[in-house]
Amino acid sequence: MKKVLLSTIACASLALAANSDYKYEITPLIGGVYTEGNLGLDRSYANAGLSLGFNQFDSFIDQVELGFLRSIEDVGYRGTNNDTGITRVFTNLIKEYPVGANTSLYTLVGAGVEIFDKEDGYNEDGLFGNYGVGVKYQLADQLALKFDVRHLIEIDHGDNNLLYTLGLAVPFGEVSKPAPVVETPAPVETPAPVETPKDSDADGVIDELDQCPDTMKGAKVDTVGCMTLINLNINFDTDKSVIKDSYNSRIAEFAKMMKANPKLKASIEAHTDSVGSNAYNQKLSERRAASTVKALTDLGVDSTKIKAVGFGETRPVASNETAEGRAENRRVEAVMVK
Secondary structure: HHHHHHHHHHHHHOOOOOOEEEEEEEEEEEEEEEEEEHHHHOEEEEEEEEEEEEEEEOOOOEEEEEEEEEOOOOEEEEEOOOOOOOEEEEEEEEEEEEEEEEEEEEEEEEEEEEEEEEOOOOOEEEEEEEEEEEEEEEEEEOEEEEEEEEEEEEEOOOOOOEEEEEEEEEEEEEOOOOOOOOOOOOOOOOOOOOOOOOOOOOOOOOOOOOOOOOOOOOOEEEEOEEEEEEEEOOOOOOOOOOOOOOHHHHHHHHHHHHHOOOOOOEEOOOOOOOOOOHHHHHHHHHHHHHHHHHHHOOOOOHHEEEEEEEOOOOOOOOOOHHHHHHHOOOOOEEEEEE
């Protein structure tokens, strides 16, 4: 009998669990019994068993427990050579009280029947009532440790036994969940696409407000899109006023614009770096401005619409301490004149 009992408990402990929403809970039990002194039995002995819990939902009771406990070794009758085995089958109602994230207390109350392999005196087969308290600790999602103490009172004679049990509770039987309700979203009206205002010449002023279309790339403009200043990107060599062929395309583009807009006038302003004396640089800038004006008139620009001005080294746009900065300062700009 002992081997059968232990085998049953071992198999139950291998049961697979589902999740925290489950229908059942199986708990292998092991513990002991402390008997009332006048029963003529050993005062204490070990027992083991198994319980099956039926979890209740939407009820004051959390679980209905069905189970059994069986003495592991034969229990001796004191003063005789006789002994017996004791089996108890029971059902209980269980209520849990959470006290922490993983811990809960529980109370139980119920009834059962106890069966003696060999009856003797008051130790007869019969009914009993019991109540108890316990603690449950969740070791993992699929495993909990339970310990409780139960007071058994035999119905016929009022005999008392104190039981204490330790168990590993394993849940199983997943509770089916209702299918989620999918709400059909209300149709969303797609707003009409918003047209981005066009800026054909990319001067920062939209076509609707641009009074001077086809502005040269890189030119500075006023609020109505008309050019105020444009760098002709002519960089002269040190101490030179000759325009290199590589700058001809920019000059030609500016000349085309001036011829297409008869009302436009420009001041061609030339600058130098700080190498050399102030007086020399002033003369050099004037020669550079004159060279640019000549290049424009050679391309058909009316000479009355443009004039040459030299500023020498007085208006640097970069540091004269570096070769790169000095190259930037050797420039020619067209400032539009109203």
